[in-house]
Amino acid sequence: MASSEIASGRAALRICLVVSRFNEPVTESLEKGALDCFATEGVDPANVDVVHVPGAWELPLGVRLALENGDYDGVVALGCVIRGETPHFEYVSMGATVGLQALARETSVPIGFGLLTTDDAGQAFARAGGDKGNKGEEAALAVLEMCDLAARLK
16 A cells, blocks of 8 residues: 555544543643644544543543444553552553553554653653653554554555
8 A cells, every 4th residue: 555545544544532631731731742643644633532531540441442332443542640659650550551452452453552651740741742752642653553554454
């Protein structure tokens, strides 16, 4: 498939963003980065749905519900877990990571991994549009690349 065919095929892609509300100033920036990426890459904004879940722990279930109830070509999971004083950070970040990875394997639907796991808020903001880029944009681009791959391999 030629790159022009891929680009024109992106307009018809159906994408869902599943965004955590916890650490909302960070996740809003991740969401904006993902939406900007889709617009730049030619995805029709009418084909992009955004749903919110309470926190990172709920991302895998939110993605599963989106896949069960929508006809999506790809999903991007966006969230932020900032290390605290207890082991809660490890449980939430690992549970979300393993859950999202399992869904990608089970469903063969591209799932973008935009879950920040940082030591402090400064690191989170640096990765949500700051000097370390926007990981929401990167996760969205990864989903598009995997959708392109799926289209080429059909």
